[in-house]
Amino acid sequence: MKNNSSYRLYGRTKGRKNKINNQFLEISLKEIDKNKYNILDIGSGYGESTIKLAKVDKQKVVICCDKYIDGLNNLYNQAKLELLDNIYIYQGNVHQLLDQHCKIDFISEVWILFPDPWPKKKHFKRRLINHDFFIKINKFLKSGATINIASDSKSYISQILRIIHQIRNDFKWLNQNKLEWDYDPVTLPETKYYKKALKNGLNPFYAKLKKL
Numbered sequence: 001m002k003n004n005s006s007y008r009l010y011g012r013t014k015g016r017k018n019k020i021n022n023q024f025l026e027i028s029l030k031e032i033d034k035n036k037y038n039i040l041d042i043g044s045g046y047g048e049s050t051i052k053l054a055k056v057d058k059q060k061v062v063i064c065c066d067k068y069i070d071g072l073n074n075l076y077n078q079a080k081l082e083l084l085d086n087i088y089i090y091q092g093n094v095h096q097l098l099d100q101h102c103k104i105d106f107i108s109e110v111w112i113l114f115p116d117p118w119p120k121k122k123h124f125k126r127r128l129i130n131h132d133f134f135i136k137i138n139k140f141l142k143s144g145a146t147i148n149i150a151s152d153s154k155s156y157i158s159q160i161l162r163i164i165h166q167i168r169n170d171f172k173w174l175n176q177n178k179l180e181w182d183y184d185p186v187t188l189p190e191t192k193y194y195k196k197a198l199k200n201g202l203n204p205f206y207a208k209l210k211k212l
Ligand SMILES: C[S@@+](CC[C@H](N)C(=O)[O-])C[C@H]1O[C@@H](n2cnc3c(N)ncnc32)[C@H](O)[C@@H]1O
Pocket: 009, 011, 012, 042, 043, 044, 045, 046, 049, 065, 066, 067, 068, 071, 092, 093, 094, 095, 112, 113, 114, 115, 116, 117, 128, 191, 192, 193, 194
C-alpha cells in the first residue's frame, strides 16, 4: 500500500483563514451502506455542488472530497445551516479515498466539476482525469453508475474527449451530440469555477457517462 506522502496534491490546501474546522468527519466509508445511492463529489471546492446534490434527495448520500480547507469549512457550515445530514466530508486526495477507504461496487454517481486544468504542458501529468483514473474508479462504481464532468479548459477538454473514446467499451457517453455539451446551470450546480468561466467569457463543456 502507498504511504500518505505519495498522495501529495499540488495547489492550495489552506486559504486565508488557515485553520481547519476540527469537526470534519474522519470518515470511514465502512459506515456507509453499500446499498444506498452513494454520490462522490471530487474536488468539491467551496461545496456548492455537494450542497445541491445533497438537497435534491436526502435519501442519497453525498461524499465530497477535497483538500482545500476553507472550501470544506464553507461546505460544513452550509450543510449545518441547511440541516443536511447526508453529507460526508473527506479531506484529502481522491486517490487515497478510493485506495484506502472505498468498497468495490459502492458508488452510484460521480461529479468532477472544473478539475484543476494545469494548463502548462509540463504539468498535464498532474491532471486528475486520465485513462488510469477511469480504470481505477471503474472498480468502485455500481453497474449503471454515472460520471459527470465539466471543464472550461480547451486542452483539458481535448484530453477528456480522447479518454472518453478510449474507454468506450466500459462507459457509454450519454450526451454525445455536440448540442448537448453546454453546461446548463438550471440543472447543474452553479459552482465558483463555473461562474469564473462565464466571467472569463468561456463556454464550459459538460459530459455525462454511464458505466456499461
Ligand atoms: C478548480 S477547483 C474546482 C472546485 C469546484 N468543483 C468548482 O467547480 O468550483 C478544483 C478543486 O479540486 C481539488 N482537487 C484537485 N485534485 C484533487 C484530488 N486528487 N482529490 C481531491 N480534490 C482534488 C482542488 O483542491 C480544488 O479545490
